[in-house]
Amino acid sequence: MKNYRIEIKRTETGKVAVVPKEFAKKACIYGTEEYEKWEEILGKNPGIAMETKTIKKNKDKKTNKNKTYKNMELFIKEQENSESLMKEFEKQKRMSKIHKNPYKKVLEWFCNQFKEFDDYNEFFEDKEENEEVAVEETVESNVVNMKKEA
Known part of the structure; x- marks a missing residue:
């Protein structure tokens, strides 16, 4: 024991x-x-x-939630100088492969490049809301189409 x-x-x-x-x-x-x-x-x-026993969770803790390569790319593509940033992003991904944790190196570059975490988080909150609305609209249109067919 x-x-x-x-x-x-x-x-x-x-x-x-x-x-x-x-x-x-x-x-x-x-x-x-x-x-x-x-x-x-x-x-x-x-x-x-x-x-x-319950463990208290820190609500203000900064996490890397939603900071996947795919989401980073989506965010970069929305920027004004997206072409040069995407080239640099791809370069950082290639260069990071020699490190023990490549993702950590790319994330470090990304965070240094885009210091405004709030903009990033707002960007993906908006994306999630838009996706939810799109899914709801698709479901509603499918239901309407099924009723018309019946």
């Missing part, structure tokens, strides 16, 4: 044991060491409830 950290807290409704998700899963299986540990905790603290 791993050395799990189990916190016992007092609440208005009683005691609560805050446990890792892995412990909670294994504690439900009869005969496991985690089950035995949970039985020991229940023996010392009758009526205690088990709660899994």
